[in-house]
Amino acid sequence: IIKLKKLYDKHETMILNVGKRENRGKEYAVRLKRIMAEATRTLVKIHQPDILIIEGGATAYSIIQNLKWYNLEFKTEYSPGIVSMLYDKTEIILKPGSYSWNDIFKSNK
Known part of the structure; x- marks a missing residue:
């Protein structure tokens, strides 16, 4: 976490990715x-x-609960199942793990 904190403090941007996962069970x-x-709570304390x-419904729930961000305001639905909400100045984009990202981040240029 210390290395993540230093990188995030320097760049104010970060992607946390688990990579290819095997099914290792509930634990x-x-x-x-x-x-x-x-990790998300630690980094948000440095810079909101x-x-x-956030990808994955259970992961999103865990992160938002850990951040204690309870008053969320719906913003938009980018694609079926992919929604955006606001908390303070942060836009939170949520995608259930079973849904595709489709082309929502594709540039229109």
Whole structure:
């Protein structure tokens, strides 16, 4: 976490990705959600991002609960199942793990 904090403090942007995952069972999934939630909370204390993108419904719930961000305001639905909400100055984009990103981040240039 210390290395993540230093990088985030310097760049004020970060992608946390677990990479290719094997199905290691419920204990692993619970531990992974906890680690992602704690890492996100630690980084948000340094700098509250303009955009926070979270993939996976259970992961999103764990992160938002850990941040204690309870008063969320709906912003938009980018694609079926991919929604955006606001908390303070942060746009939170949520995508259930079973949904595709489609082309929502594709540039129109």
